[in-house]
Amino acid sequence: QKEVEQNSGPLSVPEGAIASLNCTYSDRGSQSFFWYRQYSGKSPELIMFIYSNGDKEDGRFTAQLNKASQYVSLLIRDSQPSDSATYLCAARLSAGDKIIFGKGTRLHILP
Amino acid sequence: GAVVSQHPSWVICKSGTSVKIECRSLDFQATTMFWYRQFPKQSLMLMATSNEGSKATYEQGVEKDKFLINHASLTLSTLTVTSAHPEDSSFYICSAEGGSGPLHFGNGTRLTVT
Numbered sequence: 001q002k003e004v005e006q007n008s009g010p011l012s013v014p015e016g017a018i019a020s021l022n023c024t025y026s027d028r029g030s031q032s033f034f035w036y037r038q039y040s041g042k043s044p045e046l047i048m049f050i051y052s053n054g055d056k057e058d059g060r061f062t063a064q065l066n067k068a069s070q071y072v073s074l075l076i077r078d079s080q081p082s083d084s085a086t087y088l089c090a091a092r093l094s095a096g097d098k099i100i101f102g103k104g105t106r107l108h109i110l111p
Numbered sequence: 112g113a114v115v116s117q118h119p120s121w122v123i124c125k126s127g128t129s130v131k132i133e134c135r136s137l138d139f140q141a142t143t144m145f146w147y148r149q150f151p152k153q154s155l156m157l158m159a160t161s162n163e164g165s166k167a168t169y170e171q172g173v174e175k176d177k178f179l180i181n182h183a184s185l186t187l188s189t190l191t192v193t194s195a196h197p198e199d200s201s202f203y204i205c206s207a208e209g210g211s212g213p214l215h216f217g218n219g220t221r222l223t224v225t
Contacts, residue, residue, distance in 0.1 A: 034213050043117075043204045043219040044155070088155070090214075098145065099214055103154040 002027045004091050006102035014110050019076040021105050023089030026070070030091040030100075033065055035074045038086045038104065047087075048074065079109045114138055115207050117217025124195055125225055132190045132220045134205030140185035141207035145214065146178075149202045161188050195224045 003026040013019040025033075032051050036044035050056045050063040050072070062075040072091070076083055086104040114137040124130050134144060146158045159175075161167040161182035169175045179191040188207075192199055204219040 032213070036216075041202075041221075043202075043216040046213050046215060049213040095208070098157055098160055101155050101157075 002091075002100050004089055004100050004102035006087075006089050006105045008103060009106035010108045011105055012108045012110055013079050015079055015081060017079055019079045019083065019107055019109070021074040021076075021087050021089070021107065023072045023074075023102055024070055025072065025089075025091040025100070027091065027093065027100075028067075028070060029093050030070075031094055032092050033063070033072045034090040034092075034099065035061075035063060035072075036088040036090065036101075037083075038088060040086075044088055076107075081109045081111050083107060084109045113209070113215045115141075115205065115215045115217040117205050117220055119220055120218055121221040121223075123223045123225060126196055127194055129191055129193045130195055130222060132192075132203055132205070132222075134188045134190070134207065134217050136186045136207045136209065136215075139207075139209035141188070141209055142185065143208055144182055144188040145206045146180060146188075146190050147204045147206065149204060149219075151202075155204070158190075192222065195222070197224045200224045 005024045034049045035047045038044040048063045050065045056063045060077045064073045088104045089102040090099045092099045116135045118133045144161050147155045158173045159167045159169045161180045167180035182188040200223050205217045206214045
C-alpha cells in the first residue's frame with residue numbers, strides 16, 4: 001500500500017516565524033513530490049514541486065527532499081496569517097501515474 | 112499557464128436526477144485527468160483516472176456505472192453522477208496534467224442532492 005504520511009496538526013506558528021511541514025512516503029520508487037495548499041471549501045493549489053534531492057526555493061517557500069530517508073518537507077519563512085490553510089504533501093512514481101496524497105497538515109499562523 | 116476550468120462551481124439537484132461536471136484544460140493538452148471527491152474536513156479521495164480516448168480507471172469502491180467519466184479530447188473530461196442521492200453530496204474536484212509536469216486542479220464543484 002503506497003502511502004504518504006503527514007501529521008494532521010493543527011500546527012500553530014507565530015506570525016513572522018518559520019513554519020516547518022513534514023511528510024514521509026512509503027514507495028521508494030517515487031520520483032516526483034508536490035506541496036499543495038488548500039483553503040477551507042476551496043480546491044488545492046500547487047505551491048511547489050521537487051524532483052531532486054536537496055532544497056528548492058521559491059520566494060518564502062523552500063521544499064526539501066531526502067530520498068534516502070523518504071522524507072519531504074516544506075518551510076515557510078516569514079509566516080503570514082494568509083498562510084493559514086491545510087497543506088497537502090503528494091508523491092507519484094512517474095508522469096501519468098496517480099498522485100498519492102497525504103491527509104494534510106492544518107497550519108494556523110497566530111497574528 | 113496551466114489553467115484548469117471546472118463547471119459548474121456548484122449545483123443543487125433532486126434525488127434521482129443526473130448531474131454532469133465538466134473539466135477543461137485551457138492552455139495545455141491534458142493527457143491524463145483525475146477526478147477526486149472530498150467530504151467536509153476529510154482528505155481528497157481519488158475516484159478515477161481518465162486518459163484521452165480510453166476508458167477511465169476507477170479506484171476500488173467507486174461505482175463506474177454511477178460515476179460516468181468521458182475524456183473525449185485532450186482538453187475536456189466530464190464526470191456524470193447518475194441517479195444522484197443525498198449521500199453523493201460532496202465537493203468534486205478534477206485535475207489535469209499535460210505530461211511530466213505537476214497536477215493542476217480545477218476550482219471544484221460543490222454538489223448538493225436534495
